[in-house]
Amino acid sequence: MKTTTIDSEHRATIPGSVPHERFWIIEEENGYRLQRLPKPDKTTKLSREDVIRALHSSKLTFPRDWEEMRADTREP
Template sequence: MERLTYDVGLDLLMVQWDNPTMTLTADAKKRVVIPGAAPGDVFACEQSDNAVILRRIYREAPRKRLTREQALKAIRSWKSLRGVKWEELRKMTREP
Protein backbone atom coordinates (compact mmCIF):
# COMPACT_ATOMS: atom_id res chain seq x y z
CA MET A 1 0.00 0.00 0.00
CA GLU A 2 1.37 3.40 -0.95
CA ARG A 3 1.05 6.49 1.18
CA LEU A 4 1.29 10.21 0.44
CA THR A 5 1.64 12.94 3.01
CA TYR A 6 0.55 16.51 2.29
CA ASP A 7 1.37 19.48 4.49
CA VAL A 8 -1.87 21.42 4.85
CA GLY A 9 -1.34 24.35 7.18
CA LEU A 10 -0.84 23.07 10.74
CA ASP A 11 -2.23 19.59 10.06
CA LEU A 12 -0.77 16.77 8.04
CA LEU A 13 -3.13 15.03 5.66
CA MET A 14 -2.40 11.35 5.05
CA VAL A 15 -3.78 9.85 1.84
CA GLN A 16 -3.72 6.10 1.26
CA TRP A 17 -4.76 4.03 -1.68
CA ASP A 18 -4.59 0.43 -2.69
CA ASN A 19 -3.19 -0.36 -6.13
CA PRO A 20 -3.98 -4.06 -6.56
CA THR A 21 -2.24 -6.21 -9.12
CA MET A 22 -4.58 -8.35 -11.20
CA THR A 23 -3.86 -11.42 -13.23
CA LEU A 24 -6.11 -11.94 -16.23
CA THR A 25 -6.23 -15.22 -18.12
CA ALA A 26 -7.17 -15.33 -21.80
CA ASP A 27 -9.54 -18.01 -23.06
CA ALA A 28 -9.16 -20.04 -26.27
CA LYS A 29 -10.37 -17.06 -28.36
CA LYS A 30 -7.81 -14.70 -26.74
CA ARG A 31 -10.47 -12.86 -24.70
CA VAL A 32 -10.13 -11.51 -21.18
CA VAL A 33 -12.71 -9.98 -18.82
CA ILE A 34 -11.70 -6.55 -17.55
CA PRO A 35 -13.29 -5.57 -14.23
CA GLY A 36 -14.99 -2.20 -14.50
CA ALA A 37 -15.38 -2.34 -18.29
CA ALA A 38 -18.83 -2.03 -19.82
CA PRO A 39 -20.10 -3.20 -23.21
CA GLY A 40 -19.08 -0.71 -25.88
CA ASP A 41 -16.03 0.63 -24.01
CA VAL A 42 -13.04 1.23 -26.28
CA PHE A 43 -9.45 0.62 -25.20
CA ALA A 44 -6.11 1.47 -26.80
CA CYS A 45 -3.62 -1.39 -26.60
CA GLU A 46 0.05 -0.56 -26.08
CA GLN A 47 2.48 -3.47 -26.30
CA SER A 48 6.06 -3.47 -25.07
CA ASP A 49 8.50 -6.36 -24.65
CA ASN A 50 6.75 -8.23 -21.84
CA ALA A 51 3.74 -6.03 -21.05
CA VAL A 52 0.40 -5.09 -22.54
CA ILE A 53 -1.18 -1.84 -21.34
CA LEU A 54 -4.84 -1.06 -22.05
CA ARG A 55 -5.94 2.57 -21.83
CA ARG A 56 -9.63 3.46 -21.93
CA ILE A 57 -10.54 5.93 -24.67
CA TYR A 58 -13.24 8.41 -23.71
CA ARG A 59 -15.23 9.90 -26.55
CA GLU A 60 -17.80 12.66 -26.53
CA ALA A 61 -21.38 11.58 -26.87
CA PRO A 62 -22.69 12.29 -30.38
CA ARG A 63 -24.84 15.38 -30.71
CA LYS A 64 -28.54 14.92 -31.22
CA ARG A 65 -29.86 15.87 -34.63
CA LEU A 66 -31.89 19.03 -34.80
CA THR A 67 -35.57 18.74 -35.55
CA ARG A 68 -36.85 20.42 -38.69
CA GLU A 69 -38.33 23.26 -36.64
CA GLN A 70 -35.06 23.80 -34.76
CA ALA A 71 -33.07 23.84 -38.02
CA LEU A 72 -35.40 26.36 -39.65
CA LYS A 73 -35.30 28.55 -36.54
CA ALA A 74 -31.48 28.46 -36.59
CA ILE A 75 -31.41 29.39 -40.29
CA ARG A 76 -33.82 32.29 -39.76
CA SER A 77 -31.81 33.66 -36.84
CA TRP A 78 -28.46 33.33 -38.63
CA LYS A 79 -27.04 36.87 -38.53
CA SER A 80 -24.71 36.76 -41.53
CA LEU A 81 -27.51 36.14 -44.06
CA ARG A 82 -30.11 38.68 -42.94
CA GLY A 83 -31.01 39.89 -46.43
CA VAL A 84 -31.08 36.50 -48.18
CA LYS A 85 -34.32 34.57 -48.46
CA TRP A 86 -34.48 30.80 -48.13
CA GLU A 87 -35.16 30.26 -51.84
CA GLU A 88 -32.20 32.46 -52.84
CA LEU A 89 -29.95 30.58 -50.41
CA ARG A 90 -31.04 27.29 -51.96
CA LYS A 91 -30.14 28.55 -55.44
CA MET A 92 -26.75 29.82 -54.22
CA THR A 93 -25.80 26.54 -52.56
CA ARG A 94 -27.01 24.06 -55.21
CA GLU A 95 -24.98 23.04 -58.23
CA PRO A 96 -26.33 24.29 -61.59
Protein backbone atom coordinates (compact mmCIF):
# COMPACT_ATOMS: atom_id res chain seq x y z
CA MET A 1 0.00 0.00 0.00
CA LYS A 2 1.33 3.42 -0.93
CA THR A 3 1.04 6.24 1.57
CA THR A 4 1.20 9.99 1.30
CA THR A 5 1.38 12.91 3.70
CA ILE A 6 -0.26 16.31 3.74
CA ASP A 7 2.04 19.34 3.63
CA SER A 8 1.59 22.62 5.52
CA GLU A 9 -0.60 24.01 2.71
CA HIS A 10 -3.04 21.06 2.96
CA ARG A 11 -1.88 19.42 -0.28
CA ALA A 12 -1.34 15.72 -0.84
CA THR A 13 0.91 14.11 -3.43
CA ILE A 14 -0.72 11.03 -4.89
CA PRO A 15 1.79 8.45 -6.14
CA GLY A 16 1.32 7.70 -9.83
CA SER A 17 -0.62 10.87 -10.58
CA VAL A 18 0.39 13.69 -12.89
CA PRO A 19 -0.22 17.45 -12.56
CA HIS A 20 -3.77 18.64 -13.37
CA GLU A 21 -5.18 15.12 -13.04
CA ARG A 22 -8.66 15.09 -11.50
CA PHE A 23 -10.07 12.70 -8.91
CA TRP A 24 -13.52 12.09 -7.50
CA ILE A 25 -13.35 11.76 -3.70
CA ILE A 26 -15.72 9.11 -2.36
CA GLU A 27 -16.27 9.02 1.40
CA GLU A 28 -16.61 5.52 2.82
CA GLU A 29 -17.09 4.16 6.34
CA ASN A 30 -13.40 3.49 6.92
CA GLY A 31 -11.90 6.42 4.98
CA TYR A 32 -11.85 7.89 1.51
CA ARG A 33 -11.52 6.38 -1.94
CA LEU A 34 -10.28 8.30 -4.99
CA GLN A 35 -11.74 7.59 -8.40
CA ARG A 36 -9.71 8.94 -11.31
CA LEU A 37 -11.86 11.06 -13.64
CA PRO A 38 -11.40 10.85 -17.41
CA LYS A 39 -9.81 13.81 -19.11
CA PRO A 40 -12.38 16.20 -20.56
CA ASP A 41 -12.62 16.39 -24.32
CA LYS A 42 -10.60 19.22 -25.73
CA THR A 43 -12.92 21.80 -27.15
CA THR A 44 -11.96 24.04 -29.96
CA LYS A 45 -11.61 27.72 -29.25
CA LEU A 46 -14.51 29.78 -30.54
CA SER A 47 -13.77 32.43 -33.11
CA ARG A 48 -14.51 36.08 -32.39
CA GLU A 49 -17.51 36.00 -34.71
CA ASP A 50 -18.93 32.92 -32.96
CA VAL A 51 -18.60 34.60 -29.56
CA ILE A 52 -20.31 37.79 -30.76
CA ARG A 53 -23.10 35.76 -32.38
CA ALA A 54 -23.61 33.80 -29.15
CA LEU A 55 -23.77 37.00 -27.10
CA HIS A 56 -26.35 38.56 -29.39
CA SER A 57 -28.53 35.44 -29.42
CA SER A 58 -28.30 34.99 -25.64
CA LYS A 59 -31.47 35.44 -23.61
CA LEU A 60 -29.43 37.08 -20.86
CA THR A 61 -30.09 40.57 -22.17
CA PHE A 62 -31.99 43.37 -20.48
CA PRO A 63 -35.36 44.24 -22.00
CA ARG A 64 -34.80 47.92 -21.15
CA ASP A 65 -31.99 50.30 -21.97
CA TRP A 66 -29.51 51.66 -19.43
CA GLU A 67 -31.16 55.07 -19.11
CA GLU A 68 -34.49 53.53 -18.03
CA MET A 69 -32.75 51.33 -15.46
CA ARG A 70 -30.66 54.24 -14.21
CA ALA A 71 -33.81 56.33 -13.70
CA ASP A 72 -35.42 53.52 -11.67
CA THR A 73 -32.41 52.91 -9.45
CA ARG A 74 -31.48 56.51 -8.61
CA GLU A 75 -33.13 58.46 -5.84
CA PRO A 76 -35.09 61.51 -7.03
